[in-house]
Amino acid sequence: MERYFDTMFAYINQIWDIPEGDKAVCRQFFKSIQVKKDTILEPAGKIPMYHNFIVSGVMRNFHLDEKGNEVTVDLNNGPRFFTSYFHFMNRSISNENL
Incomplete structure (x- = not known):
């Protein structure tokens, strides 16, 4: 599942550097579905x-x-x-x- 977050963070980083604390919040509350x-x-x-x-x-x-x-x-x-x-x-x- 980490690769899904890596893809999202790379997309966001094109616009804005996402802090590690925000990444941790995303990992806690976002869920992956297929x-x-x-x-x-x-x-x-x-x-x-x-x-x-x-x-x-x-x-x-x-x-x-x-x-x-x-x-x-x-x-x-x-x-x-x-x-x-x-x-x-x-x-x-x-x-x-x-």
């Missing part, structure tokens, strides 16, 4: 609870249009942070699936 393709981590109709970090792979943010078609609004690959940002930050119910 998900299969087409898994919905944060479903529409709920307040997003997590700001995810993609170590590897691709994540998609999408909603359903009036005909029930999936409309992709954001597509990202790792390493980077990814969430339904507006709804996560405003603690509002999202119409998007992550």
Whole structure:
């Protein structure tokens, strides 16, 4: 699991030197999960609870249009942070699936 943290810390260090104390807090409270393709981590109709970090792979943010078609609004690959940002930050119910 340490390699996941190393990837995240290397990403953060591109912007800001993360202190060792902050790294320790991340190791204590962040958890690593592996998900299969087409898994919905944060479903529409709920307040997003997590700001995810993609170590590897691709994540998609999408909603359903009036005909029930999936409309992709954001597509990202790792390493980077990814969430339904507006709804996560405003603690509002999202119409998007992550």
